[in-house]
Structures are given as structure tokens and as C-alpha cells.
Amino acid sequence: MERRKRSTGLLHVVAGFFLIANAGTYNQEHNYEQLAAVVPVYAIALLSLVYGFMRKRLDPQARYNHWLRLMQFLVFAVLGVLLTNTGKSLTAVSLFLWAGITLLLLFTERKVFHDTALLLKEDGIHVPGYFRDHVLPWTIIEELVLRQDYVTILRKDKKYVQLELLSPVSGPETDQINRYCKEQIAQFSQHIIES
Numbered sequence: 001m002e003r004r005k006r007s008t009g010l011l012h013v014v015a016g017f018f019l020i021a022n023a024g025t026y027n028q029e030h031n032y033e034q035l036a037a038v039v040p041v042y043a044i045a046l047l048s049l050v051y052g053f054m055r056k057r058l059d060p061q062a063r064y065n066h067w068l069r070l071m072q073f074l075v076f077a078v079l080g081v082l083l084t085n086t087g088k089s090l091t092a093v094s095l096f097l098w099a100g101i102t103l104l105l106l107f108t109e110r111k112v113f114h115d116t117a118l119l120l121k122e123d124g125i126h127v128p129g130y131f132r133d134h135v136l137p138w139t140i141i142e143e144l145v146l147r148q149d150y151v152t153i154l155r156k157d158k159k160y161v162q163l164e165l166l167s168p169v170s171g172p173e174t175d176q177i178n179r180y181c182k183e184q185i186a187q188f189s190q191h192i193i194e195s
Contacts, residue, residue: 008065008109012052015072015102019045022079022095029086037082044068044075062109069106073099118151118163120180125153127161136161138188144181146174 023041027034051058051068059065080095119126124137125144136153143154148168153161169177 008062009052009055011105012048012055012068014052015076015098016045016048016052018098019048019072019075019079022083022091025088025091026079026083026086029083029088038079041075041079044071048072065109066106069102069109073102073106076102120177120184122184127163138184141181141185143185144178146177146181148174 019041023038023045026038026041030037048068051064055062055065076095076099080092080099083092083095117128119133124135124139125141126133126135128134136155140155140157141153142156145152145154146169148165148171150162150164155161
């Protein structure tokens with residue numbers, strides 16, 4: 001997750017340079033007569049470059065990352081449509097590909113920059129993923145150990161999941177969560193034995 005957070009700025013810079021290059025291609029195809037049509041492209045490209053180089057200082061919580069990715073997606077798609085009619089089909093395809101990539105980044109980075117929370121429910125432990133939550137049913141869990149700084153989920157197949165906690169959990173909360181998990185594990189183990 002941390003590696004993905006660090007690479008976000010670089011991906012904005014690459015997208016900005018790619019937008020500038022393709023807006024230039026569009027201008028050349030139209031002999032610089034439709035400059036007004038690509039001014040928004042240059043604006044989003046410049047915004048992407050500034051945001052990419054200064055993201056940590058300007059937006060450490062990444063509140064605007066989602067909106068910038070959405071604008072990049074729209075600009076890539078519109079520029080792809082505009083270049084489709086000029087005979088630059090390879091360039092148009094690459095722009096549509098970039099539109100797809102930015103759309104994918106829009107969703108994955110949204111998960112990366114928002115704190116994740118494990119949910120303990122009746123059917124199991126819900127672990128957040130990029131596109132959907134992963135559910136670890138109580139029937140496959142052997143033990144859950146919650147400490148103040150991390151949680152370890154031991155599975156019956158001798159695999160485990162260990163996650164670092166972003167905020168410490170108090171002693172009474174730790175005891176309450178551990179007790180609930182032991183009850184759930186015991187309850188589902190009991191159902192398997194009786195079946």
C-alpha cells in the first residue's frame with residue numbers, strides 16, 4: 001500500500017506528459033487552428049504535473065487525487081475521440097488505453113488512500129480489497145490475536161494474515177474484540193463437529 005501511495009505522484013507526472021504530447025499531435029493535425037479545443041487538455045496536463053511533483057506537500061491526505069484522476073480519464077477519452085477522426089488510429093487507441101488505465105487507477109487509488117477497517121460480522125472477517133472485500137469465514141479461522149499495534153489471523157490450513165493497525169486499540173476494546181472472536185470461532189467449530 002505504501003509503495004502504491006509513493007508511486008501515485010509519478011503516475012500523475014507520466015499522465016501529464018502524455019497529455020501534453022498528444023494535445024500537440026492534435027494541434028499539428030489541425031495546423032494549430034483549433035487551439036481552443038485543447039486548452040482544457042493542457043490545463044489538466046499542467047495540473048497533473050504540478051500535483052504529481054508536489055502531491056505530498058499540496059495534498060498529503062490525497063483528497064483531490066480522485067477528482068484529478070476523473071478529469072484525466074475524461075480528457076484522455078475526449079482526446080481519443082478527437083484523434084479518431086484524424087487518421088491517427090494508433091494514437092487514439094493508446095489514448096483510450098490510457099483512459100482505461102486512469103479509470104482503473106481512480107478506483108484502486110481510492111482504496112489505497114482511505115483507511116481500511118476490518119469488519120467482524122456474523123459470517124466472518126471482512127478484509128478490504130481493491131475492488132471488493134475478502135471474507136474469511138469463521139469456519140476456516142483457528143485463532144485471531146489482536147494486540148495494540150497489529151492483528152494476526154491464523155487459519156486452520158496453517159496460513160495466516162497479519163495486518164498493522166493504523167491507530168492503537170485500547171485495552172478494554174482489545175479484550176472485547178478478542179472475546180467476541182473466540183466466541184465466533186468456538187461457535188462455528190461446534191457447528192462443524194455437530195454436522
